[in-house]
Amino acid sequence: MRLRDILGFALQALASHRSRTWLTLLAVGLGTAAVVLLSALGEGARAYVENEFANLGTHLIIVFPGRNETTGGPPPLLGETARDLTLDDALAMARARGVARLAPLTVGSAPVAAGSLEREVNVIGATAEFMQVRRLELAQGRFLPPGDPSRGRGVAVLGQTLAKELFGHRQAVGEWVRIGQRRFRVIGILASSGQSLGDTLDDLAIIPVASAQALFNSPGLFRILVEARDREALSGAEAAIKDIVRARHEGEDDVTVITQDSMLATFDKILEALTLAVAGIGAISLAVAGVLIMNVMLVSVAQRTAEVGLLKALGAAQGQVAALFLAEALLLAGVGTVAGLAFAWASVGLFNDAVTAFQLVVPAWAPLAAAGVSLTAGLVFGLAPALHAARLDPVVALSGR
Amino acid sequence: MIVLAGIERRFLVGDQVVAALRGIDLTLADGEYVAVMGPSGSGKSTLLNILGLLDRPDAGTYALGGIETTTLSEERRAALRRDRIGFIFQSFHLIPRLTAAENVELPLTLAGVTPRERRERVAQTLDALGLTPRAHHRPDQLSGGQRQRVAIARATIMAPGLILADEPTGNLDRASGEEVIRALEGLNARGLTLILVTHDPQLGGRARRRIRMDDGAIAEDRCA
Numbered sequence: 001m002r003l004r005d006i007l008g009f010a011l012q013a014l015a016s017h018r019s020r021t022w023l024t025l026l027a028v029g030l031g032t033a034a035v036v037l038l039s040a041l042g043e044g045a046r047a048y049v050e051n052e053f054a055n056l057g058t059h060l061i062i063v064f065p066g067r068n069e070t071t072g073g074p075p076p077l078l079g080e081t082a083r084d085l086t087l088d089d090a091l092a093m094a095r096a097r098g099v100a101r102l103a104p105l106t107v108g109s110a111p112v113a114a115g116s117l118e119r120e121v122n123v124i125g126a127t128a129e130f131m132q133v134r135r136l137e138l139a140q141g142r143f144l145p146p147g148d149p150s151r152g153r154g155v156a157v158l159g160q161t162l163a164k165e166l167f168g169h170r171q172a173v174g175e176w177v178r179i180g181q182r183r184f185r186v187i188g189i190l191a192s193s194g195q196s197l198g199d200t201l202d203d204l205a206i207i208p209v210a211s212a213q214a215l216f217n218s219p220g221l222f223r224i225l226v227e228a229r230d231r232e233a234l235s236g237a238e239a240a241i242k243d244i245v246r247a248r249h250e251g252e253d254d255v256t257v258i259t260q261d262s263m264l265a266t267f268d269k270i271l272e273a274l275t276l277a278v279a280g281i282g283a284i285s286l287a288v289a290g291v292l293i294m295n296v297m298l299v300s301v302a303q304r305t306a307e308v309g310l311l312k313a314l315g316a317a318q319g320q321v322a323a324l325f326l327a328e329a330l331l332l333a334g335v336g337t338v339a340g341l342a343f344a345w346a347s348v349g350l351f352n353d354a355v356t357a358f359q360l361v362v363p364a365w366a367p368l369a370a371a372g373v374s375l376t377a378g379l380v381f382g383l384a385p386a387l388h389a390a391r392l393d394p395v396v397a398l399s400g401r
Numbered sequence: 402m403i404v405l406a407g408i409e410r411r412f413l414v415g416d417q418v419v420a421a422l423r424g425i426d427l428t429l430a431d432g433e434y435v436a437v438m439g440p441s442g443s444g445k446s447t448l449l450n451i452l453g454l455l456d457r458p459d460a461g462t463y464a465l466g467g468i469e470t471t472t473l474s475e476e477r478r479a480a481l482r483r484d485r486i487g488f489i490f491q492s493f494h495l496i497p498r499l500t501a502a503e504n505v506e507l508p509l510t511l512a513g514v515t516p517r518e519r520r521e522r523v524a525q526t527l528d529a530l531g532l533t534p535r536a537h538h539r540p541d542q543l544s545g546g547q548r549q550r551v552a553i554a555r556a557t558i559m560a561p562g563l564i565l566a567d568e569p570t571g572n573l574d575r576a577s578g579e580e581v582i583r584a585l586e587g588l589n590a591r592g593l594t595l596i597l598v599t600h601d602p603q604l605g606g607r608a609r610r611r612i613r614m615d616d617g618a619i620a621e622d623r624c625a
Contacts, residue, residue, distance in 0.1 A: 312479065314511055
């Protein structure tokens with residue numbers, strides 16, 4: 001029997017049970033679409049996080065003072081605190097190989113006042129490089145001027161919200177603010193940054209790092225953001241930074257160095273597992289659709305027992321009878337899959353047009369996996385009814401008993 | 402040429418073994434017109450199923466056109482059914498979703514004949530039975546007589562040597578029945594072996610050879 005004839009016969013059989021066929025196709029289609037849409041959701045989340053990290057600056061190395069890792073050896077007799085990470089450490093690191101630029105940071109909370117208005121906000125001590133490292137944008141004015149970072153000048157850059165709350169709609173650039181006991185001239189306003197991994201840059205003030213050290217009366221840095229020259233230079237720069245710290249801190253490894261890559265890799269792993277998990281849930285719904293195919297095919301064989309008997313009387317071999325019923329199951333799975341994929345693609349397109357903040361991303365493997373699971377389910381669950389039909393005794397089948 | 406020798410067929414009904422056929426010996430020449438008659442349960446349908454290779458005897462041999470069939474695989478028996486035997490059933494057994502032409506075409510499709518040749522042969526066969534105007538009607542749009550003639554067209558499209566008809570007029574009125582019998586006798590006149598199972602004595606009386614069965618055995622075998 002020709003393949004075209006087998007498919008034609010199966011199609012005619014499916015067409016003669018319209019509602020049963022539509023419902024089965026719906027189940028398979030929904031299962032397929034579920035796999036694709038759920039994995040697109042997971043992959044979209046991954047792309048979103050990756051993009052957020054890229055906003056923070058790529059090839060970033062973050063250096064913290066102190067070390068939160070236990071090492072061997074006897075416990076120290078006296079409490080031993082880690083050495084501070086100082087501005088001089090940062091300046092030494094800036095000359096290390098593979099380092100493009102770095103930004104030493106101090107962070108503290110201080111009252112910022114203009115006239116009679118006062119707000120308690122986070123104050124960041126930084127250098128001119130912070131702007132590039134953190135990919136900041138200015139709405140107005142200038143950022144901190146470059147120059148010797150150990151000289152604290154009386155200038156400040158305000159976040160969008162802070163500027164609005166202190167100055168309203170008045171021009172803020174050029175005005176004076178008081179931070180702690182010192183006066184600073186406002187030289188720039190940050191552009192609204194929106195949310196970046198949960199923290200906003202709108203409600204803060206940025207002042208030169210040396211001024212902040214004086215303000216908070218602490219020589220230690222909160223952390224140093226180091227930007228490597230490129231992705232390849234990352235590990236070299238990381239090693240160089242550790243060497244420098246060890247040399248400057250009398251052989252102690254008393255800083256923690258995290259590369260953005262390793263943080264990204266952790267998120268990546270979590271979100272990939274999440275994507276696979278939700279795709280797996282979708283696949284379960286596809287397997288359920290497979291059970292439905294089996295049910296439909298068993299009903300079909302039961303209703304068409306006499307037809308099976310006739311086919312055998314007309315000379316259909318067991319294999320042919322099995323092929324005819326298997327073709328029905330596979331057509332249900334195949335057509336349902338195609339419809340489900342089309343639906344999923346259309347939905348992803350519509351969603352991505354409507355929502356710009358978050359984009360669904362269909363991973364390449366998702367449609368393949370969905371089609372694979374669906375067709376396998378059709379084959380596995382279609383096989384039993386088809387073999388049942390093939391093994392019917394023609395005499396019994398013809399009598400319809 | 403059909404040669405049955407020592408055919409036995411037993412069924413298990415509950416825990417009792419019932420002999421449906423006991424020691425049937427029968428030889429039929431090509432082109433014969435045979436009526437098999439007898440009361441219900443006499444074994445005539447079982448005999449027909451064995452002649453049609455739908456059932457296997459428990460003992461004995463059956464040679465169809467010189468081929469010993471009792472030892473053949475199921476695949477080979479299916480191929481023999483397809484190529485050498487045409488079945489006519491009391492209840493027609495047309496596939497309801499297929500048109501008359503598609504029902505007639507089915508044996509050719511199963512045999513893998515090319516679509517072009519199928520179309521030609523279906524058209525010829527339908528024409529010979531006066532069914533051309535009804536070719537694209539479904540069975541539920543045809544009269545009983547037309548349905549049985551479609552079934553005859555289907556039974557003959559593979560040009561078999563043997564036609565097995567089980568009560569072919571059982572579901573038909575007298576006029577349609579007459580039409581169907583004439584069509585079958587026309588096939589016999591062209592040299593096909595025709596075996597007719599019936600319990601209508603008038604119908605059986607038209608056959609040249611009449612076999613009367615009783616309790617699984619041949620009680621009478623007469624030639625007119």
